[in-house]
Amino acid sequence: xxxxxxxxxxxxxxxxxxxxxxxxxxxxxxxxxxxxxxxxxxxxxxxxxxxxxxxxxxxxxxxxxxxxxxxxxxxxxxxxxxxxxxxxxxxxxxxxxxxxxxxxxxxxxxxxxxxxxxxxxxxxxxxxxxxxxxxxxxxxxxxxxxxxxxxxxxxxxxxxxxxxxxxxxxxxxxxxxxxxxxxxxxxxxxxxxxxxxxxxxxxxxxxxxxxxxxxxxxxxxxxxxxxxxxxxxxxxxxxxxxxxxxxxxxxxxxxxxxxxxxxxxxxxxxxxxxxxxxxxxxxxxxxxxxxxxxxxxxxxxxxxxxxxxxxxxxxxxxxxxxxxxxxxxxxxxxxxxxxxxxxxxxxxxxxxxxxxxxxxxxxxxxxxxxxxxxxxxxxxxxxxxxxxxxxxxxxxxxxxxxxxxxxxxxxxxxxxxxxxxxxxxx
Amino acid sequence: xxxxxxxxxxxxxxxxxxxxxxxxxxxxxxxxxxxxxxxxxxxxxxxxxxxxxxxxxxxxxxxxxxxxxxxxxxxxxxxxxxxxxxxxxxxxxxxxxxxxxxxxxxxxxxxxxxxxxxxxxxxxxxxxxxxxxxxxxxxxxxxxxxxxxxxxxxxxxxxxxxxxxxxxxxxxxxxxxxxxxxxxxxxxxxxxxxxxxxxxxxxxxxxxxxxxxxxxxxxxxxxxxxxxxxxxxxxxxxxxxxxxxxxxxxxxxxxxxxxxxxxxxxxxxxxxxxxxxxxxxxxxxxxxxxxxxxxxxxxxxxxxxxxxxxxxxxxxxxxxxxxxxxxxxxxxxxxxxxxxxxxxxxxxxxxxxxxxxxxxxxxxxxxxxxxxxxxxxxxxxxxxxxxxxxxxxxxxxxxxxxxxxxxxxxxxx
Numbered sequence: 001x002x003x004x005x006x007x008x009x010x011x012x013x014x015x016x017x018x019x020x021x022x023x024x025x026x027x028x029x030x031x032x033x034x035x036x037x038x039x040x041x042x043x044x045x046x047x048x049x050x051x052x053x054x055x056x057x058x059x060x061x062x063x064x065x066x067x068x069x070x071x072x073x074x075x076x077x078x079x080x081x082x083x084x085x086x087x088x089x090x091x092x093x094x095x096x097x098x099x100x101x102x103x104x105x106x107x108x109x110x111x112x113x114x115x116x117x118x119x120x121x122x123x124x125x126x127x128x129x130x131x132x133x134x135x136x137x138x139x140x141x142x143x144x145x146x147x148x149x150x151x152x153x154x155x156x157x158x159x160x161x162x163x164x165x166x167x168x169x170x171x172x173x174x175x176x177x178x179x180x181x182x183x184x185x186x187x188x189x190x191x192x193x194x195x196x197x198x199x200x201x202x203x204x205x206x207x208x209x210x211x212x213x214x215x216x217x218x219x220x221x222x223x224x225x226x227x228x229x230x231x232x233x234x235x236x237x238x239x240x241x242x243x244x245x246x247x248x249x250x251x252x253x254x255x256x257x258x259x260x261x262x263x264x265x266x267x268x269x270x271x272x273x274x275x276x277x278x279x280x281x282x283x284x285x286x287x288x289x290x291x292x293x294x295x296x297x298x299x300x301x302x303x304x305x306x307x308x309x310x311x312x313x314x315x316x317x318x319x320x321x322x323x324x325x326x327x328x329x330x331x332x333x334x335x336x337x338x339x340x341x342x343x344x345x346x347x348x349x350x351x352x353x354x355x356x357x358x359x360x361x362x363x364x365x366x367x368x369x370x371x372x373x374x375x376x377x378x379x380x381x382x383x384x385x386x387x388x389x390x391x392x393x394x395x396x397x398x399x400x401x402x403x404x405x406x407x408x409x410x411x412x413x414x415x416x417x418x419x420x421x422x423x424x425x426x
Numbered sequence: 427x428x429x430x431x432x433x434x435x436x437x438x439x440x441x442x443x444x445x446x447x448x449x450x451x452x453x454x455x456x457x458x459x460x461x462x463x464x465x466x467x468x469x470x471x472x473x474x475x476x477x478x479x480x481x482x483x484x485x486x487x488x489x490x491x492x493x494x495x496x497x498x499x500x501x502x503x504x505x506x507x508x509x510x511x512x513x514x515x516x517x518x519x520x521x522x523x524x525x526x527x528x529x530x531x532x533x534x535x536x537x538x539x540x541x542x543x544x545x546x547x548x549x550x551x552x553x554x555x556x557x558x559x560x561x562x563x564x565x566x567x568x569x570x571x572x573x574x575x576x577x578x579x580x581x582x583x584x585x586x587x588x589x590x591x592x593x594x595x596x597x598x599x600x601x602x603x604x605x606x607x608x609x610x611x612x613x614x615x616x617x618x619x620x621x622x623x624x625x626x627x628x629x630x631x632x633x634x635x636x637x638x639x640x641x642x643x644x645x646x647x648x649x650x651x652x653x654x655x656x657x658x659x660x661x662x663x664x665x666x667x668x669x670x671x672x673x674x675x676x677x678x679x680x681x682x683x684x685x686x687x688x689x690x691x692x693x694x695x696x697x698x699x700x701x702x703x704x705x706x707x708x709x710x711x712x713x714x715x716x717x718x719x720x721x722x723x724x725x726x727x728x729x730x731x732x733x734x735x736x737x738x739x740x741x742x743x744x745x746x747x748x749x750x751x752x753x754x755x756x757x758x759x760x761x762x763x764x765x766x767x768x769x770x771x772x773x774x775x776x777x778x779x780x781x782x783x784x785x786x787x788x789x790x791x792x793x794x795x796x797x798x799x800x801x802x803x804x805x806x807x808x809x810x811x812x813x814x815x816x817x818x819x820x821x822x823x824x825x826x827x828x829x830x831x832x833x834x835x836x837x838x839x
Contacts, residue, residue, distance in 0.1 A: 022517055023513060023516065023517045024513065024514050024517035024518070027510065027513040027514070027517070031510065125635065125638075128606070128607045128608075128636075129606065129607075136562075136607070136608050137529050137530045137533065137560055137607050137608040137609070138529060138530060138532070138533025138534075138560055138562055138563070138567065138608070139505065139530065139533055139534065141533075141537045141567075143541055143544075153545045155513070224506060227509075228506055228509040228534075228538075229537065229538075229541060230505070230509065230533075230534050230537050230538070231505075231506075232505050232530050232533065232534065233530075234504050234505050234506075234530055235505075235506065237504070239463075239504070240504075271514075274462075274500050274502070275497070275498065275499055275500060275514070278461060278462065278500070280462070280500075281462045281502075349470075349474065349727065349728060349729075352728050353726070353727060353728035356728055
């Protein structure tokens with residue numbers, strides 16, 4: 001009941017707020033939704049079936065191109081409702097997913113990952129040569145056609161269309177994991193041999209779950225095509241495949257809706273930070289490493305863990321250490337950001353010019369609205385103090401938080417550290 | 427007397443322009459460039475040149491009574507990200523977009539601009555393409571709000587053929603080896619098309635994978651067997667470097683006719699193998715009539731203009747010239763008017779005049795053909811080698827006919 005009311009509240013916000021946002025934010029939210037669906041589809045494989053795919057860009061891209069070709073046909077007069085265009089992505093994703101999945105799922109583990117990688121690479125190197133299908137280097141392009149008085153010219157219309165599809169597909173995927181067959185995929189992850197001995201065809205089951213995942217990825221790709229109205233072969237690139245892996249693991253692959261957190265975090269991070277600093281990719285990588293080291297179950301895992309223990313939690317005693325940890329984290333982050341940006345300035349082109357103009361000496365530079373002296377003690381002492389103090393605070397906070405959880409029961413903490421059935425806690 | 431009258435007039439004009447308008451709308455320029463990822467080094471050069479050009483406009487008083495604003499957007503080298511940043515730029519009120527480091531991204535942006543302008547009449551956005559050389563950008567995809575301020579494959583090949591024939595380095599047997607995507611295919615077609623005019627025979631053509639080949643020895647063996655005088659290649663980055671090195675290792679004596687030999691790092695990496703090879707590009711410092719531009723650029727940015735920086739800075743200078751013919755009196759800026767003014771502008775670069783062809787918005791521009799030589803005036807990559815100008819092929823000689831596939835819709839006036 002509580003879960004449903006939270007979901008309804010989120011849904012109400014997602015429907016009511018965007019019209020009041022600028023188009024930049026609307027666009028960012030469309031991207032969050034698309035990335036979320038893609039990550040959910042991807043997580044069906046890794047979280048449910050324990051299959052790590054390194055080539056999901058293939059099905060995402062295929063979905064985008066299928067949708068674009070359908071949109072071109074609509075432009076040429078085909079009577080097909082524009083809001084249903086993602087069906088083309090679903091169909092193409094499913095079809096390619098069945099074929100690719102048949103081969104990829106013959107093996108599991110590393111071999112499976114390598115086959116999926118190869119399949120995506122196949123598309124990536126083949127696509128530029130198939131001019132008719134993928135439009136060569138400049139890609140395929142189309143326009144959203146009006147349907148039933150909806151013009152689909154403004155971004156907000158695209159947002160609602162995307163929201164509708166992502167919600168439908170997300171819930172459908174969740175429902176799928178609750179079916180007996182969805183449960184069977186869990187068993188496949190845990191012990192494939194046992195499933196075979198029970199009389200099931202393990203390979204066929206893996207092909208089906210692979211195809212379902214590819215189908216949902218195709219829908220996500222189609223939504224991107226509808227939003228961008230173009231696609232080119234760069235959609236098949238490894239970084240698209242890698243991005244969804246990062247997002248899913250940061251979000252938490254052990255919880256069904258965990259990847260949504262990762263997708264939202266990465267997309268919004270790119271939206272907010274990528275034009276502020278050139279080092280944004282570095283920060284993004286740093287966040288990934290930290291999450292993997294200190295919260296291997298991801299953001300979703302941490303939230304789910306707290307939600308599960310919400311009745312035993314004594315927030316009056318926990319809030320203090322958590323606030324302390326937050327302060328420590330912010331201090332360390334400030335120190336790291338300061339150092340990174342300082343290095344970026346001092347080794348940048350602009351500073352080289354000013355250094356030459358100043359005759360080889362080190363001129364002062366502006367950062368965060370303050371003027372700094374590169375040779376000054378404070379300039380270098382400040383980040384060290386920030387990181388040192390923040391680190392000390394973090395260690396302290398961590399000790400008291402660990403003590404708290406230990407008192408709650410060591411066994412439970414251990415249980416949470418190991419993967420458990422996804423979907424059960426969402 | 428006439429001069430004094432002119433000066434007074436200009437001074438008065440300058441005063442009017444300088445008078446602060448209360449709600450003057452600044453002209454906003456957006457650079458949507460590959461500022462992270464594998465193409466960062468090239469993207470950075472485009473951004474530096476555009477910012478240099480904007481600084482020049484602002485030093486001369488800006489536009490519409492305000493300094494021109496410039497914002498960098500990082501497209502991370504991907505077309506979907508570029509589409510995203512385009513929307514961000516539109517949200518920020520950007521009027522003119524600059525981009526150069528990839529034809530794929532240029533293809534995405536020109537489509538985005540076209541659709542935006544259809545849906546938002548009166549709030550048009552214009553796209554100045556500094557480096558997307560794919561023919562279809564001024565062919566199938568040509569549109570009024572896209573301007574290409576760089577060469578294309580036929581222009582580079584025409585210029586190479588003309589200059590090499592004159593200097594006697596071309597020979598009669600030509601080999602063509604290119605990357606298998608639109609640019610390489612365009613190059614291959616251009617090499618074939620110039621055969622009759624250049625008096626040579628294309629003895630073999632090869633298209634290979636893009637930036638995936640580590641060992642060019644098999645290709646070099648094929649070239650050796652064909653025994654050409656000149657090898658034409660549009661290859662860039664590793665594909666050019668490894669090809670040249672493999673040729674050098676095999677002791678093959680051929681002249682390379684290239685398009686991207688001036689990419690930073692190429693000369694240093696290739697070493698002496700690079701000597702004697704040709705390149706056709708938009709601009710080279712050694713070809714400039716005076717040292718004024720390279721010195722001014724170095725003064726502002728700390729280095730002489732390299733690779734794509736020269737012609738990108740000229741594109742901004744041409745825009746500046748076009749803006750000089752317009753006056754919105756501090757009011758709303760009409761991008762369509764700017765585009766029309768740009769169509770009618772001819773800018774005198776240090777290597778010759780550049781103008782816009784109205785039918786497809788390809789610029790008609792001179793092409794510089796150079797050869798790698800020792801003790802160059804402007805050494806490349808901190809070596810003693812650099813580019814020596816062989817010929818500046820004039821604009822009218824380098825240009826090719828408008829592609830039939832271009833059907834440009836002009837704005838109603």
